[in-house]
Amino acid sequence: MDTLPASRNAALAARDLAVVWHPCTQMRDHESVPMIPIARGEGVWLYDHDGRRYLDAISSWWTNIFGHANPRIGAALKQQLDTLEHVIFAGFTHDAALELAEALVRIAPPGLERVFFADNGSAAVEVALKMSFHYWRNLGRGDKTRFVALTGSYHGETLGALSVSDVALYRETYAPLLLTPILAPSPDAYARAPGESWEAVAERRLGELRAILERHAHEICAVIVEPLVQCAGGMRMYHPRYLAGLRALCDAFEVHFIADEIAVGFGRTGTLFACEQAGVAPDFMCLSKGLTGGFLPLSAVLTSSRVYEAFYAEYGSGKAFLHSHSYTGNPLACRAALATLEIFRSEPVLERNRALAARLAARLAPLADHPHVAEVRQTGMIAAVELVRDKATRTPWPADERRGLRVYLHGLEHGALLRPLGNVVYFMPPYVITEEEIDFMVGVAAAGIERAVAA
Ligand SMILES: Cc1ncc(COP(=O)(O)O)c(C=O)c1O
Numbered sequence: 496m497d498t499l500p501a502s503r504n505a506a507l508a509a510r511d512l513a514v515v516w517h518p519c520t521q522m523r524d525h526e527s528v529p530m531i532p533i534a535r536g537e538g539v540w541l542y543d544h545d546g547r548r549y550l551d552a553i554s555s556w557w558t559n560i561f562g563h564a565n566p567r568i569g570a571a572l573k574q575q576l577d578t579l580e581h582v583i584f585a586g587f588t589h590d591a592a593l594e595l596a597e598a599l600v601r602i603a604p605p606g607l608e609r610v611f612f613a614d615n616g617s618a619a620v621e622v623a624l625k626m627s628f629h630y631w632r633n634l635g636r637g638d639k640t641r642f643v644a645l646t647g648s649y650h651g652e653t654l655g656a657l658s659v660s661d662v663a664l665y666r667e668t669y670a671p672l673l674l675t676p677i678l679a680p681s682p683d684a685y686a687r688a689p690g691e692s693w694e695a696v697a698e699r700r701l702g703e704l705r706a707i708l709e710r711h712a713h714e715i716c717a718v719i720v721e722p723l724v725q726c727a728g729g730m731r732m733y734h735p736r737y738l739a740g741l742r743a744l745c746d747a748f749e750v751h752f753i754a755d756e757i758a759v760g761f762g763r764t765g766t767l768f769a770c771e772q773a774g775v776a777p778d779f780m781c782l783s784k785g786l787t788g789g790f791l792p793l794s795a796v797l798t799s800s801r802v803y804e805a806f807y808a809e810y811g812s813g814k815a816f817l818h819s820h821s822y823t824g825n826p827l828a829c830r831a832a833l834a835t836l837e838i839f840r841s842e843p844v845l846e847r848n849r850a851l852a853a854r855l856a857a858r859l860a861p862l863a864d865h866p867h868v869a870e871v872r873q874t875g876m877i878a879a880v881e882l883v884r885d886k887a888t889r890t891p892w893p894a895d896e897r898r899g900l901r902v903y904l905h906g907l908e909h910g911a912l913l914r915p916l917g918n919v920v921y922f923m924p925p926y927v928i929t930e931e932e933i934d935f936m937v938g939v940a941a942a943g944i945e946r947a948v949a950a
Contacts, residue, residue, distance in 0.1 A: 503544035507532035528900070529907065536563025539928045541912065549912045552936050554925050557726065557758050559789030561838055562927035568788045571834035575827050584612070584824035591829035598836050599795060602767060604776035607797035611816075612824040616757040616783035617651030619794035620719070623779040624655050625818055626798065627717040627751045633805045633814045642674070643707060643718040643750075645681040649727035650719060650755050659719050662728050664917075677711055679704045679718070681725060682733035685870060685881065697737035701744065708748040717751035717778070718744075722769035723874055726758040729919045730879035732872050738773035751778040757794070761785035761835070762845055762926065765852065765875030778802065788835035789925075793828035844926055848876050854930045855922060858937040867948040879921040880940070882948065892918050898947045905943030913940055920944060 508530040516522065534544045539562060541549045554560060561568065575591060582589055596610035611626070613619045624642060631639040644650070644659040651657065652665065658674035660666055666673070682700040684693040708715070722738055725731040738754075745752040754777035759769040763785065766772050770780070779802075783794035808814040822828075838844065855878050862880055863871045869883040882899070884892045892898045899915030906913035913920060913936075920940055924933070 504529075504532055507544060528904065531907065538562040538564075539925050539932055547910070549907065549910055550928075550932060550936050550939075551912045551925065552906075552940070553912060553914050553921070553923050554785075555789055555912075556784070557763070557923050558784045558787075559925050560761055560763075560785040561788045561835065562925045563789075565788055565790075565838075565927075567838060568790050568831050568834040571830050571837075572790065572827060575830035579826045581822065581825055581827070585819065589824075589826050589829075591826045591833060592824040595795075595829045595832050595836075598833065599782070599797060602836070602839075603780060603797050604768060604770055606776045606799050607780055608800045609798050609803040611796045611798070612829075613794045613796065614820050614822045614825065614828070615651075615792050616755075616781070616794055617653040617656040618820060619757065619781040619783055619796050620650045620656040620659070620753075620755060621653055622796045622818055623719070623753045623755075623781050623798075624659065624717070626796065626802065626816060627753065627779060629814075629816060630751070630802050630805045631716055633808075638714055639716045641711070641714050641716065642676045643679050643704070643711075643715055644676040645720055645725065646678050647681045647683060647725050647728035647731055648719070648721060649725065650721070651757075660727075665727075677707055677715070679707050681728075681731065682737040683725065683731040684733050685731055685872070693732075693734040694736050697734040697740065700733075700737060701740035704741065705744055708744055708750060712748035712750055715748075715750050717753045719753040719755060721755050722759055723764050723772065724759050724769070724877055726877070727916065729881070729916050730872070730877060730921045732874050732877075732879075735773035738770060738775050742773070742775040742777075745778070753777060753779040753781065755781045757781050757783045759877075762839070762848060763876055763923070765845070765848065767839070767845065786835065787828055787831035788838070790831040790835075791825070791828040792822075793825065793832055848926055851926070851928060851930070851933065852876055852878075854933050855937070858934055859922075862941060862944070865944070868944070876926065877921065877923050879919050880944065882918040882920065882944065901947035902940065902943040905946050906939055909939045909942070911936055911939040913943065 532544050533541045535542050539550050541551050599610050613622050642659050646661050649660045649662050659676050680700050680703050682697045684696050687696045754770050756768055760782050780797045787793050806814050806816050852875055856873055859871050862868050867882055869881045869889045871880050884890050899918050902915050902920050
């Protein structure tokens, strides 16, 4: 007979590691880093099979905005399950998708009046890039074939989305396969000169973007940005002025503005959509992640009637947007999204988040003085602590020392799922977190940081 496993966790982890290949993982790491099998979730907590629990400080890759096993979203899904699980979305439609499209148009920045569904964030970025290119082609501007992206940006892992991303860790290996965007310097405020304001950095970067557009606008379809926070690139933040200036430049140079709100949409930055803080509407807005409250994969690209009409023509003209995914507009995912929007409609989510964000700021403030913390920054319900080897010169820790991994391991030992991006420890918790849970989360992280920076 086999020997009995030490724990149910260990048994499940061993079975998993024998057959599963996990995302964004060097699988060999699991020779020393534990694989955690999760049995159930409730609110901000994830429970493993040995009775331990972990506070999900990163909303499971920024998806789970109203807590795990949220009963309101669950109930809506159960009803939909008994009615319609899926239907082809070409030639057919259903209540959940059309209600969701209507609802998204109602809450989106003005002028975004058409909704195209896809099934994950990267797919939404692919849709926006292709639609922008195809729009110009339909207008006889086939010379527009390139995109502008910001340094430090991240838009997903599929080849098109990765092409307009600038995180070397993910992009470098595949560079020979990718489109070559024109990179504009990010308005990232971390890189500001001494005494320079966030707004001044934005102005300076707008000047540089203008110079790029002056030279290249004739060949550029769109500028794609993550509004206000470049998330996977290290939670780098910038002033809304950049988005206002970007809108004006895109208009002046006849280039589209693609807002990738996949990570920052749905209240994360303090407003429902980050673009609202600049009072601008993009030509394309990509949504996913929080859209379904973290229940099911779904994404949407919102665009204008003007863009839509450029595709509306006789069949033989070849102007139609023939992009599709099998699960486009999946009814279960749309129902989860409607339930998520209903929570925003019926509860003072943004107001509550303001109080939670203030608590988070207060608890994190002392870390700013830490000798290995270069910066503590925050935009709404995203906060980040940038660890460095040398505070005065902001010299980062060498990547191969993997200081962030030490914080991750400390978190697991002490009941928190923290997953630093390199040396940036960040917090993006579900909005149902309590003030006491914020205190706990920051406490674990602070102790983890102390351990991580020790020789
Ligand atoms: C801004 C942004 N765009 C796109 C994506 C890709 O989304 P997905 O992982 O669903 O493909 C992400 C994922 O982290 C993201 O943060």
